[in-house]
Amino acid sequence: METGSIVEWLKRPGEFVRQGEQLLIIQSDKAANEIEALESGYLDIPSDSPALGAEVPIGTVLGALLTEAEALARGLPIIAPDVHASKTSPRATSPKQVPSVSATGVTGASAVAYTRGAERDDVSLYREMVRIRKVEEALARSHQQGLVHGACHTYVGEEAIATAVCANLTIKDTIWSTHRGHGHALAKGVTARELAAELFGRETGCAGGRGGSMHLFKPEVGLMGTSGIVGPCILLATGAGYTSALLKDGRVSVAFFGDGASNNGAFHEGLNLATVWNLPVIFVCENNQYATEVPYATVSKQPDVARKADGYGMPGFVVDGNDVRAVWEAARVAVERAREGHGPTLIEAKTYRTRPHSEGMRDVGYRSVDEIDYWKSRCPIQYLRAQLVAEGVVPVAILDAIEHEIEEEARDAIAFATASGWPDASTAADHVVGWKAGELVGGAVR
Numbered sequence: 001m002e003t004g005s006i007v008e009w010l011k012r013p014g015e016f017v018r019q020g021e022q023l024l025i026i027q028s029d030k031a032a033n034e035i036e037a038l039e040s041g042y043l044d045i046p047s048d049s050p051a052l053g054a055e056v057p058i059g060t061v062l063g064a065l066l067t068e069a070e071a072l073a074r075g076l077p078i079i080a081p082d083v084h085a086s087k088t089s090p091r092a093t094s095p096k097q098v099p100s101v102s103a104t105g106v107t108g109a110s111a112v113a114y115t116r117g118a119e120r121d122d123v124s125l126y127r128e129m130v131r132i133r134k135v136e137e138a139l140a141r142s143h144q145q146g147l148v149h150g151a152c153h154t155y156v157g158e159e160a161i162a163t164a165v166c167a168n169l170t171i172k173d174t175i176w177s178t179h180r181g182h183g184h185a186l187a188k189g190v191t192a193r194e195l196a197a198e199l200f201g202r203e204t205g206c207a208g209g210r211g212g213s214m215h216l217f218k219p220e221v222g223l224m225g226t227s228g229i230v231g232p233c234i235l236l237a238t239g240a241g242y243t244s245a246l247l248k249d250g251r252v253s254v255a256f257f258g259d260g261a262s263n264n265g266a267f268h269e270g271l272n273l274a275t276v277w278n279l280p281v282i283f284v285c286e287n288n289q290y291a292t293e294v295p296y297a298t299v300s301k302q303p304d305v306a307r308k309a310d311g312y313g314m315p316g317f318v319v320d321g322n323d324v325r326a327v328w329e330a331a332r333v334a335v336e337r338a339r340e341g342h343g344p345t346l347i348e349a350k351t352y353r354t355r356p357h358s359e360g361m362r363d364v365g366y367r368s369v370d371e372i373d374y375w376k377s378r379c380p381i382q383y384l385r386a387q388l389v390a391e392g393v394v395p396v397a398i399l400d401a402i403e404h405e406i407e408e409e410a411r412d413a414i415a416f417a418t419a420s421g422w423p424d425a426s427t428a429a430d431h432v433v434g435w436k437a438g439e440l441v442g443g444a445v446r
């Protein structure tokens with residue numbers, strides 16, 4: 001019987017292998033043969049597979065190529081396919097090839113020339129956008145059932161922005177957000193369970209059930225707070241940038257805010273101070289074209305918020321907020337500028353919310369069904385999916401597996417929130433002024 005010995009595995013367990021790629025080298029008595037993968041999948045080399053150098057009969061099964069779900073089930077350390085694709089993909093290598101990022105003003109143009117630092121991971125971006133979408137859709141259903149208390153502003157349609165910006169941040173970087181903050185929280189590291197429980201008012205929520213949809217906090221992962229007051233997050237992020245400048249701790253802070261906030265005084269104060277003091281802050285304006293029911297076009301003669309950056313002497317980028325790759329590239333440049341001490345950047349991501357301003361609110365009279373349908377057709381998730389499939393980078397089966405996995409995560413989050421307890425009434429005053437009420441003056445206060 002013909003045999004061969006295993007010289008070397010060319011891929012690691014858990015690594016995604018494309019059909020036709022070289023998998024391993026087998027030495028037979030005639031030659032060293034490179035063995036190709038017959039199909040795509042994540043490599044599994046079972047522990048009882050023959051060791052390197054072992055002589056095995058031709059036809060022996062040495063490993064398997066699994067779907068992502070199977071690989072996860074086997075506990076493999078998954079190495080996403082686009083980690084490799086990005087080395088060869090023309091889209092991922094040069095800022096010049098990202099035309100949907102445009103810079104305004106002289107300073108912005110020079111910022112685009114910065115060299116690439118981080119690698120973009122498209123599968124992770126896809127997964128995170130799907131996560132935000134499916135968790136929020138589950139929360140919207142829960143709101144209809146009366147399980148979510150208070151307002152619930154969803155981020156449906158805008159997922160690419162939080163996803164792409166947060167993908168460029170570390171856990172130590174901080175973000176500050178708005179009434180529409182579920183997506184920012186999830187993208188920065190709040191779990192679906194913690195988010196759902198918070199909206200349900202349960203003690204297991206990220207703010208102990210006290211904040212609800214609009215007051216999400218988890219400083220451990222850099223989510224410094226979402227707030228229903230339009231504008232101040234710009235100043236809070238600027239303050240965090242000042243702290244970092246004083247401490248020289250290398251952190252970057254990000255303010256996410258809507259087009260409505262760009263006409264609030266906080267916008268002028270924050271941007272002016274940040275640029276005068278050269279602070280490591282990124283201002284991300286999510287221009288979804290309406291502030292509640294007020295079209296941006298009716299409250300600003302300047303259609304591009306980003307162009308206002310020029311007035312403060314900082315770079316301003318207009319990006320397609322429904323193109324996660326374009327937002328990622330702009331964020332990469334902005335983070336790099338901030339980390340290297342070049343100061344703040346304003347990114348305006350043009351986007352659209354495809355659900356009502358807040359769940360249960362009327363959604364007629366100020367925008368047309370045709371307009372909503374147009375923007376639904378520009379869904380950021382479907383857009384990236386189509387790109388990945390067309391480029392042949394990721395098999396459809398992997399993208400489907402991600403969707404199923406996330407659907408399960410969303411279901412689990414709602415079940416967790418439903419089963420969680422309410423905060424104990426005796427804790428109502430805890431954390432109100434930063435420490436437990438009973439500890440104010442040796443316990444004399446209560």
Ligand SMILES: Cc1ncc(C[n+]2csc(CCOP(=O)(O)OP(=O)(O)O)c2C)c(N)n1
Nearest residue numbers: 180228229230258259260261288290291292
């Ligand atoms: C200081 C302040 N003014 C007014 C409001 C009422 N309000 C709540 S949401 C909203 C619209 C905000 O629009 P935008 O900043 O574009 O964010 P979007 O809802 O579009 O994401 C307004 C005016 C508020 N919460 N705070």
Ligand SMILES: [Mg+2]
Nearest residue numbers: 258259290291
């Ligand atoms: Mg808006």
